[in-house]
Each structure stands twice: as C-alpha cells, then as structure tokens.
Amino acid sequence: MRSVTEILGTKYPLIQAPMSWVTDARLVAAVSNAGGLGVLGPNAGQTEVTDDPMITAERMRQELRKARTLTNRPIGMNILTPEPDQSVADSVFTAALLKMAYEENVHHFAVVGSAHEELFADIIAHDGILIFRPLTPTVAQMRAGERLGADILVATGSDEGGVMPRQDFGTFTVVPAMVDAVSTPVLAAGGINDARGVRAAFALGAQGVYIGSRFLMTEESPMADNAKAAVLKAHFSDVLRVSPTQRSVKTPAALKYAHRYRNNDDTGLNHEISINGGLRPGMLLGDFERGIISVNNGVDTINSLPSVEALIGELMV
Ligand SMILES: Cc1cc2nc3c(=O)[nH]c(=O)nc-3n(C[C@H](O)[C@H](O)[C@H](O)COP(=O)(O)O)c2cc1C
Known part of the structure; x- marks a missing residue:
C-alpha cells in the first residue's frame, strides 16, 4: 500500500x-x-x-x-x-x-x-x-x-x-x-x-x-476574532446540538435552535440555519444573534x- x-x-x-x-x-x-x-x-x-x-x-x-x-x-x-x-x-x-x-x-x-x-x-x-x-x-x-x-x-x-x-x-x-x-x-x-x-x-x-x-x-484562520474567543472559552458541555446534524458553541442563535431541537421541533432546522446564511453570520462575521459556531465537541483541548x-x-x- x-x-x-x-x-x-x-x-x-x-x-x-x-x-x-x-x-x-x-x-x-x-x-x-x-x-x-x-x-x-x-x-x-x-x-x-x-x-x-x-x-x-x-x-x-x-x-x-x-x-x-x-x-x-x-x-x-x-x-x-x-x-x-x-x-x-x-x-x-x-x-x-x-x-x-x-x-x-x-x-x-x-x-x-x-x-x-x-x-x-x-x-x-x-x-x-x-x-x-x-x-x-x-x-x-x-x-x-x-x-x-x-x-x-x-x-x-x-x-x-x-x-x-x-x-x-x-x-x-x-x-x-x-x-x-x-x-x-x-x-x-x-x-x-x-x-x-x-x-x-x-x-x-x-x-x-x-x-x-x-x-x-x-x-491565519479567517474565522471572526469573537468566534475564536468563544471557542477558546467553551467546554464540551457548551457545545449544543442545534439540528439533527449540526452543533454549535452557545450563541444567542444557537440557544434558540437548540431549544427547538430539544423540544423535537427539528423539522426544517437545517434548512432554517442554511437560509439564515449557514456558517457565514456566526463564524465569518461574528454575528452571534444570527449565527452558529460549528466546531467539534472536543473544544476543551483547544486552548x-x-x-x-x-x-x-x-x-x-
Ligand atoms: C466550520 C466547519 C465547516 C465545514 N464545512 C465543510 C464543507 O463545506 N465541506 C466538507 O466537505 N466538510 C466540511 N466540514 C467538515 C470537515 O471537512 C471535516 O470533516 C471535519 O471538520 C473534521 O472534524 P473536526 O472538525 O473534528 O476536525 C466542516 C467542518 C467545520 C468545523
């Protein structure tokens, strides 16, 4: 091989x-x-x-x-x-x-x-x-x-x-x-x-x-500085499931999605995150009212x- x-x-x-x-x-x-x-x-x-x-x-x-x-x-x-x-x-x-x-x-x-x-x-x-x-x-x-x-x-x-x-x-x-x-x-x-x-x-x-x-x-990463700061601060218990296939560090937007996901209202959550700009608002622009920060759940080892x-x-x- x-x-x-x-x-x-x-x-x-x-x-x-x-x-x-x-x-x-x-x-x-x-x-x-x-x-x-x-x-x-x-x-x-x-x-x-x-x-x-x-x-x-x-x-x-x-x-x-x-x-x-x-x-x-x-x-x-x-x-x-x-x-x-x-x-x-x-x-x-x-x-x-x-x-x-x-x-x-x-x-x-x-x-x-x-x-x-x-x-x-x-x-x-x-x-x-x-x-x-x-x-x-x-x-x-x-x-x-x-x-x-x-x-x-x-x-x-x-x-x-x-x-x-x-x-x-x-x-x-x-x-x-x-x-x-x-x-x-x-x-x-x-x-x-x-x-x-x-x-x-x-x-x-x-x-x-x-x-x-x-x-x-x-x-060198183009991720927004405030998103980097949020990941640095986060522990794995701060990484929320916001849809059937996405997670996010806690942001105001993520908390809303996560609440709905927990209450079994997951129909369309992926679509909604997507039409709200996907990862662009939260991760690139640092707008946490609108966006999520998607990272793996091993954030404790990112310091x-x-x-x-x-x-x-x-x-x-
Ligand atoms: C913010 C973010 C965006 C991603 N977007 C894509 C994508 O557009 N295309 C793709 O093939 N994988 C995408 N992935 C998945 C990665 O290519 C890769 O599989 C994953 O990051 C590996 O796991 P890790 O984040 O724990 O290192 C994305 C991952 C992250 C964290």
Whole structure:
C-alpha cells in the first residue's frame, strides 16, 4: 500500500479539512507550506453570498491563484458529490468547480458525499488524487469508494464539526471498523485537536489525520476574532446540538435552535440555519444573534491560537 505522504506529495499524512466560509488562501497556503495538505472549502476567501455557479467557480479560481502565490506545494479543493440519481452535469456547482479545477491543474480533490461512479471516473480521468469522505461513513460506502478508485478514504466520527454524519457513531467506533473493511489508506476525522488525538488515530489503524475545527483556531484562520474567543472559552458541555446534524458553541442563535431541537421541533432546522446564511453570520462575521459556531465537541483541548506552522509542529510530533 502506498503511504499517504507518497500519494499526497506532502511531508505529513495530514489534511486540513475543507470548511464552508472559513478557509481562505492564507490558511490553506500556510498548511501546505508547513507540510500538510491545505484544502479550499466552499466560499473560500469570500464574504458575500452568491447562488450563481459560474461566479462561485470564478471566485474559487481567484482564491486558488492567490493561494498559489503563497505556496508552491499542492493545494486541494472540496467537491460535493451529486445526488446518487443525478449526473455531474446536473449538479451545477460541482460541474462548474470541476471544470475550473481541471483548467487550473488542481490535482487534489477532497470529495464529500456518497460514492458516485461518474464523478469518480471523471476525476480519475483528469489524473486527480481522490480523497473520499463519505458524509455518513458505512462499510458499504467505504468499499464503494475503494472500488471506484479513491486513493484515500476518510472515516469521520460524529465528534466532528460541520455537518455531522447521519448516524451518531464516534471516531473510536468508526475508524477501526473502516480500517478493517478496506485496504485503501484511511484518514481519521472527528475530534482530533492535539497530539494525543493524532496518536490515537494512528493507534486505531488510521494512516493519517483529517482535521477541521482545530485549524479554525489559528492566527491565519479567517474565522471572526469573537468566534475564536468563544471557542477558546467553551467546554464540551457548551457545545449544543442545534439540528439533527449540526452543533454549535452557545450563541444567542444557537440557544434558540437548540431549544427547538430539544423540544423535537427539528423539522426544517437545517434548512432554517442554511437560509439564515449557514456558517457565514456566526463564524465569518461574528454575528452571534444570527449565527452558529460549528466546531467539534472536543473544544476543551483547544486552548491556544498558534500559527499554523506551530500547530502542525505540535500535532505531528
Ligand atoms: C466550520 C466547519 C465547516 C465545514 N464545512 C465543510 C464543507 O463545506 N465541506 C466538507 O466537505 N466538510 C466540511 N466540514 C467538515 C470537515 O471537512 C471535516 O470533516 C471535519 O471538520 C473534521 O472534524 P473536526 O472538525 O473534528 O476536525 C466542516 C467542518 C467545520 C468545523
């Protein structure tokens, strides 16, 4: 089996996970310069909303080019899989981003969703390195990803920040089960915030780590300063379930969503968070009346705001 560093062309088997609204050129270039793989997430470097796929792709092209002025190491892009019954062409955001990525010679694709034959074949035909993270990890999805040619698989525990898997199984359950089910290298994701977490991932059989939340808490991260301060202060008991698949550190908006979630009024909560701007108001703009702060539930182990280089040095000892 090829090692993760050989596949990725990086110093460390470490990927900075794509995160909606809160990645940008500066953050991803810092990760790639420090020996990991930086990955641009949706709306990277943006502050304004657009629902136009072409504008989305052009903005991403500019951010990618900006990142490349800051590093000559590889940079990845996030791709959402089309729905199982949808073609790539019909998934207009995915199609526009892929076209741009091929034009710009992007090779590293952090693909999230469910294994999609046409998409995988397309990326492979363009010489892409395919890092597949089933949104809800199951043995069947990991094996489907492997069969369709994924180079690296990511096993995500429900400890993670962002949109959580549909099933509530933690990293300690999911990672060893997935490692045993496939022969493709597996990265562990979900709740890894310090060197202990990285060592635990390796002990569970993972060949590397896929880390999101912890990179938000760095000097280079574009997350709003008051959101960083709120995460620094938070304990795990302050991380509330605000919908069937999202958590947030306590904010006025999160408290309202959480109240409704607890009272079984969860119909439409994800949709409502989304039409209220998703992660943009709380995390990028620091508007806690309107927004949530999505991070993993291991916040007790996030106690500093180091540079990306210092953080990677601490994680990968
Ligand atoms: C704020 C935030 C936004 C996220 N947005 C995305 C996204 O747009 N696309 C995606 O593939 N994953 C997204 N994720 C999930 C991450 O890629 C990754 O799976 C997760 O952060 C790993 O768990 P951790 O946060 O415990 O490190 C997001 C995670 C966070 C914390």
